[in-house]
Every structure is written in C-alpha cells, then in structure tokens.
Amino acid sequence: MTALNNLNQLLSRIKSTFRRKATPVVTSTPPETPPPTDLSVVSDTRLKSAFAEVEKYLAKSYGTTTSALTYKDYANGATLVSNDETLSLALIILNTSEGLMSLPDNVMILGYVNSTNGSEWVIKEVNSFLALLKFTCKKHGIQHLALAFSTEKPDHPATVQDADVTCIRLY
16 A cells, blocks of 8 residues: 555656646648549540530539539549439540440440439430430540440449440541
C-alpha cells in the first residue's frame, strides 16, 4: 500500500512540475468531396460537345436534370449514364476501341435504356432517341453507332456479363 501511495505522490509531483497549459491541436481536415461527375470531367472536346447535345435533348424531352447524369472520362473515350426514372440510359463514346467486342474505332454505343413508363413507351422513345444519336454522331465525326444489350439480364444493366452488339456505319 505504501508503494502505491509513493507512486501516486511521485506522479503528482511530476505532473505539477511539468504542468503547462496545452492547447489542443486542431487539425481542420476539409470534408472529403467526391470527384466531379459532371460534363467537365470529359477531356476530349469533341466528345464533350456530343454529350452536351444529348444532355440538352434529355432535359428538353424528359426533364432530366444534370444531377441525374454521371460522366466518366477514360483514356479511350467517355461515358454518360442517366439515372433518371423517366428514361435511364448508358451511352459510351470510344475514340479507340482496342478490340472491345470487335468494335471499330470512333464509335458511340448505346448500352442500355430503361424506364418506369413501360416497354411500349421505351420502344417509341428509343426510335426518336436513335435519330438524335445518328445526327449527333455525324455532326461530331463519330463514324459508327452501336447498340449493345444484354443477352442475360435485360432488366439489370449493372450485371451484364455478355452483350449482343449491333454496329452501324453512319458514313
């Protein structure tokens, strides 16, 4: 017991001898912001202007907001994914396909289309959307338009492992 008291007294003297007011160190780490996913992430100006036309069409025709659109830039192209309930879609533009699905270079791919409005509505809307894509491709020097749809789970584009691809040469 006396050893414990002696230890406590020693600790008390050490604390009083070396006591100083310590100011807490405040490290302000800014909240981690996610990387941008808007049109500004697309580095190729030709692809950026093609996507801008598609974005404008989606906003005008379906009321799609820019917050429902996600863009990603890649070394060989870029993607646009719309998570809008009215018309969700994935659109890919490749500068160089590098043998992907035996596609040629300089191709726009419509990866999937979905809607909460039902399949009949989607079929009707895809017709006008394909007309826009054809016009956009020609205007921005994209030679091919490809349609890629799942052969496994057509209602679940996130789980696609294999797809049927149809590629159309535009000019």
